[in-house]
Structures are given as C-alpha cells and as structure tokens.
Amino acid sequence: MDRHRTLDRHRTFPGFWPTERPAWWGDAVVSVGLIVILYIGARLAFGAPAVIRGRGISLSPVALPYYALLSLGRMTAAYALSLAFTLVYGYKAAFDRRARRVLLPLLDVLQSVPILSFLPVVLLSLTAVLPQSVAVELAAIILIFTSQVWNLTFAWYQSLRTVPHELREAGRIFQLRGALRLTTIELPFAAIALIWNSMMSWAGGWFFLMAAEIFTVGQRDFRLPGLGAYLSEAAAAGDARAIAFGIATLIVVIVALDQLAWRPLLAWADRFKVELVESTDPPRSWFYDALLASRLFALFRARGHHALQWIDDRTRNGEPPLTDGTQWTVSQRIRQLLWLSAAIGLAYGSVRAAIMLLGVPLSDWEEIGVGTAATLLRVTGALAIALAWTIPLGVAIGLNSRLARWCQPLAQIAASVPATALFPVLLLAVLRVAGGMNIAAIVLMLMGTQWYLLFNVIAGATAIPQDLKYTTALLGMGRVDRWRTLLLPSLFPYLVTGAITSTGGAWNASIVAEYSTFGGRTVRTTGLGALISHATAEGAYPQLLAATLTMILIVTLFNRLVWRRLYRLAEERYRME
Numbered sequence: 121m122d123r124h125r126t127l128d129r130h131r132t133f134p135g136f137w138p139t140e141r142p143a144w145w146g147d148a149v150v151s152v153g154l155i156v157i158l159y160i161g162a163r164l165a166f167g168a169p170a171v172i173r174g175r176g177i178s179l180s181p182v183a184l185p186y187y188a189l190l191s192l193g194r195m196t197a198a199y200a201l202s203l204a205f206t207l208v209y210g211y212k213a214a215f216d217r218r219a220r221r222v223l224l225p226l227l228d229v230l231q232s233v234p235i236l237s238f239l240p241v242v243l244l245s246l247t248a249v250l251p252q253s254v255a256v257e258l259a260a261i262i263l264i265f266t267s268q269v270w271n272l273t274f275a276w277y278q279s280l281r282t283v284p285h286e287l288r289e290a291g292r293i294f295q296l297r298g299a300l301r302l303t304t305i306e307l308p309f310a311a312i313a314l315i316w317n318s319m320m321s322w323a324g325g326w327f328f329l330m331a332a333e334i335f336t337v338g339q340r341d342f343r344l345p346g347l348g349a350y351l352s353e354a355a356a357a358g359d360a361r362a363i364a365f366g367i368a369t370l371i372v373v374i375v376a377l378d379q380l381a382w383r384p385l386l387a388w389a390d391r392f393k394v395e396l397v398e399s400t401d402p403p404r405s406w407f408y409d410a411l412l413a414s415r416l417f418a419l420f421r422a423r424g425h426h427a428l429q430w431i432d433d434r435t436r437n438g439e440p441p442l443t444d445g446t447q448w449t450v451s452q453r454i455r456q457l458l459w460l461s462a463a464i465g466l467a468y469g470s471v472r473a474a475i476m477l478l479g480v481p482l483s484d485w486e487e488i489g490v491g492t493a494a495t496l497l498r499v500t501g502a503l504a505i506a507l508a509w510t511i512p513l514g515v516a517i518g519l520n521s522r523l524a525r526w527c528q529p530l531a532q533i534a535a536s537v538p539a540t541a542l543f544p545v546l547l548l549a550v551l552r553v554a555g556g557m558n559i560a561a562i563v564l565m566l567m568g569t570q571w572y573l574l575f576n577v578i579a580g581a582t583a584i585p586q587d588l589k590y591t592t593a594l595l596g597m598g599r600v601d602r603w604r605t606l607l608l609p610s611l612f613p614y615l616v617t618g619a620i621t622s623t624g625g626a627w628n629a630s631i632v633a634e635y636s637t638f639g640g641r642t643v644r645t646t647g648l649g650a651l652i653s654h655a656t657a658e659g660a661y662p663q664l665l666a667a668t669l670t671m672i673l674i675v676t677l678f679n680r681l682v683w684r685r686l687y688r689l690a691e692e693r694y695r696m697e
Contacts, residue, residue, distance in 0.1 A: 177334070177343060177353040179362040184350065184369045191333070191346040192373065194257075195325050198264035202321060205269055206314075210276035211302075227277075228679040229672055231270040231624045256342050263332040268321035271572055271621035275317040275579075278617045279310030281691045284394060308392040313614065315385045316579035320572055322377065323535035324625070326370065327568055330355075331632075347373075367537060374536050378529040384408035386528075386582075394585055403521055473665070480666045488670050491648040495634070496674065498562050498647065499626040505562075506570035506622060511615075514574050515607055518581020519589075531578075535571035557634075557645040564633035569625035573618040580614030581607070613690035620683040627675050 213223040246255035283306060291305050307314075329348030343349050347370060354362035387405040411417045517527045584606070592602050630649025636642070644650045648671055655664035 177345065177349045179350065179354055179357070179359060181365045184365060187345055187347045187350050188369050188373055191329060191348060194261055194264060194346065195322065198261050198268055198325060199321060201265050202269035202272055206272040206276050210273050210280060214277050214280035224684070225676070227273060228676045231621070233668070233672055256344055260332040260344055263328060264325045267324040267328040270624065271317050271617070272314065272321050274617045274621055275313045276310055278613050278687065278690070279313050280306060282613050283309050309394070311389040311392045312583050313579045315382065315389055316575045319382050319532055320535065320575040323532055323571055326536035370536065371533050374532050375529055378532055380407055384411065393583060403524070476662050477666055479662050484663055484666065488648065488651060488667055491646055491651050492670055492674060495627070495630045495647040495649055498565060498630065499623060502562050502565040502569060502626050503619065503623055505566060506573050510570055510573040510577055514577025515581045518578045531571070531574060557643060561630070561633040561645055561647065565626045565629045568629035569622045572622040572625055576614040576618030577611060580611040584610045609694050612694040616683060616686045616690055620679060623678065624675055627671055
C-alpha cells in the first residue's frame, strides 16, 4: 500500500458504495428458522417445573478460589466451542459463495439475539428435558459462548476476506491446499486479530458471568457456584466488602491470564505481521522466553511439526474423487428428505409462532415501537462516544509497545469487571439528576460495548507494517496526512468489525441498562431492553417473543444495509497489499 494508492482510495471513499445484490431470501429463511426455534423453546418452557430452588452461595472469601476455578472452567469450555465454531463457520462463509448467502444473514441474526432474553428459553427448555444440574451448567456455557463467539467470527471472516493477493498467489504456486494453506497463510495472517478478539471474548464472558451463573424467572431460581454468582449475591445483599473481594479475585485471574496466555501469544504472533522491516521494539513476554528455553516445550513443538508435515503430505497428494453429477446416490436422497422435513417443520413452527404473536395486544406493539426508537437513539449515542475515544487511544497503544505493556492488562480488567455489579452504585449517584436513568443506561451500554472497538483498533494499529510507518516518516507527513493516508485506511476493516460487534453488544446490554432491580426496588426507562427484561421477569412469553424478534429485525436490517456494505468496501478498497 503506497502513499498515492492509499490517498486515491481515501479520496474516492465518499463516492464508492458497494452495490452487490443482497441475498434477502437468506435473511427470510434464517429469520423464519429463528422464530420457530424461539417458539419451540417457549413451548418447552411451559413444561418446566413451576418452582425451582437455587443453590446457596457463600460470601466467605475462603470460597473464592474454588468459585474462580469453576468459573474459569466454564469460560474455557465456552471459549473452546467459540474458537471451533469461528474457524469452521467463518471459513465456510468466506469461501463458499452459495453458503455465504445464508451464513452471513444467520450470523447477523444470531449476533443480534439478546443474550438475556435467550437465556430463559434455553434454561427452561433444557430443564424440561434434562436433569436440572446438567441443564443449568449447559445453559451457562451456552450463554458464555454467545457472549464470546460473534466478534471472533466476524474478525476471522474479515481477515480471510482481506488476505493480500500476493499471499494467495504464493500459496497457489507452492500448491498449498486445505489444512496446510490454513496453517501457513490464513491463520498466521489472522493471528493478531484473533488474539486481540480472544481477549475481548474472554472479557465479554466475564462481563456476562453474573447473568450466566445466577438467574431468576418467576419462581424458578437458577444458580451455579462460581465467581459470577458470588458477585451477584454480594451486589444483591449490598455487601461492599464481598464485592471488593470478588472483584479483586477477578482481577487476579485476568492478570494471570494476561501474563501466561495473551502476552506470550502476542509476542509469538508478531512474526506474522505483513512487513518488510522488523519492528525496533516488538512485544515481549517473560513467560514466552521461558517456554522457548524449555526442553519439554521443544519436544511438543517437534511433535507439532511432525503433525503439520503429515497434514502437508495428505493435502498435497490427496485429490477429491470425481463423481458423476447426473447419478442419484443414497446420500443425495437422504439429504433431500432432510431438507423436505426441515421445510415442513419450519412451515408448521412459523404458523404456531404467528398464532402466539397474534395474541400480543396492539397496545404492546405500540409500546414496542416506542421502545425500539428510544433504544436506537441510546445505541447510536453510545457508539459515537465510544468511537470518539477508542480510536485515538487504540492507535496510541497499538503503535507503542511500551504503552501496550501497561495498558493491555488494564484494558482487559476494565472490560471484564461485570458492570451489573457496579450499576446499583451508578444508579444511586445519577437517579436524582434529571434524565438520570437515561444517562445511566447509556453509561452501562458503553461499559459493555466500547471494548469491542478498542480491542479491534489496537489489533489494527498493531498490524500496520513497520515499513509503511518508516515511509510516512521519510515523506515528512504531518499528523493529519498520516491519519488520512495510513492510519484510518489501515484501521478501516478492524473498525467495521469492532463497530458491528459493538452495536450488537449495545442492543444486548440495553436489557440490563434500561431495567434494573436492586435493594428491593425496580427502576426502568422507556426502551426495548426494558420491555424484554420485564417480560422475562413476568414470564410473559408472547411479549418476550415479540420484543426479541423486533430487536433481531432492527439489528439485522442495520447490519445488512450498513455494516455489510462497509465490509465489502474494506475488502475491495482497504486490503493491505
């Protein structure tokens, strides 16, 4: 990317708007399928036990190490599922054009499903068919998974779509196919973005841990021993000492993960930057240096090299068998029967869901419309505030490794502290001010979503090649020209990824930002999130389904009309090559 080419791209940005025809039929199929799934979950919820008593949670500091270990296990299981889903789903969406017409709308819809309105359906439907202990554990992992996976998948998809053409061409020349191409070109190119988004995924998981480990629906009390349940119980009891101990334990776990996992991974991934000149001050990690000096780790590395060599032999020599497309096989007939069965199931479920929605009074639909407009304004305001401070700070951290060493763990801690534990304190401070609940709602949205932007901006700034930085210095560019011709074009794909996950997260956060219960008191403001929370607390499943589908529709339309086009703009105009 030279200066004139980048400058030309920047100048043509206002007049360039991708016009690829959107696959609206894919949105329709996905939306109908989700409506059916939500309807089935709601129907199963009616079969759940009417009264469920949760486990007792000890507020003794002695229990914190055990609780932290349990929460860490759930987080690890959810992250493993998230990473596996990301690699498979993102790869299919990036390279299979036919599948992309369904997979991208599905990703938009899934990312827009409100986590806390999704949890009651999952919990109650699982308790109707599984033992309670198994159902609650599984539901907690699923909820944490949904808070971790979407930004990872979007980052992986964005990286795959923006791999430089020269790297693709080199892969074809060396006959790199399948798993070898994945491990040699695609994963290395995406490594920095995946690592920073993994940090954000873990922070998002910690953020929603309280909701995942302790949840109440009417007379049904679901809770699991863990750090999130400890903080939730301490907040409900107003025990400031227990809250302090819980947050201190959470900070210790986050710092340990930063030193033993994320910092070594960033130091290792620095070798994969697409640049001709090495950085003068690369990321460093004492634990990574210790691993490199370890003989045991060298043995594991050798085994991994042999495994990659085995994959190399298979992918180079193995060619897919050719089949006659005119012949009908048994597998094709079975596939057709499955598709027919799925179509019949979707049709039946759609009719039943429509019947449930027809039972929602007109006054409720009017309230949903007003609430949607109010929440949209708050989400837009939160996004504007987040962009104003995350871009300059993220660039400063990404371009200065010394600053990154100090700010990286601080950002993880700030992003991970469950805002719901601090929200009652914030409410007490602002409720006396005019419009206090609106201010508090925007602040809580920011606390849960601004970090998606910050971590993606840091990843984008970190990935800028050193030779381009030297070029701007040699050309004597001023600060404005440097931002216009290098920094903003380089950051653009990462900004789109951060913005799409941030807005989705803001809509999700509206559920706890617009409706809060503490100290036996419930406070709320006009908004779609408040309607979803109220319907959940009252067990009003038709209203819950209507409000949830409205939120999904709004987020999906916004993704389709704005963010998806900006993704294509990033692929076509701001590819790093």
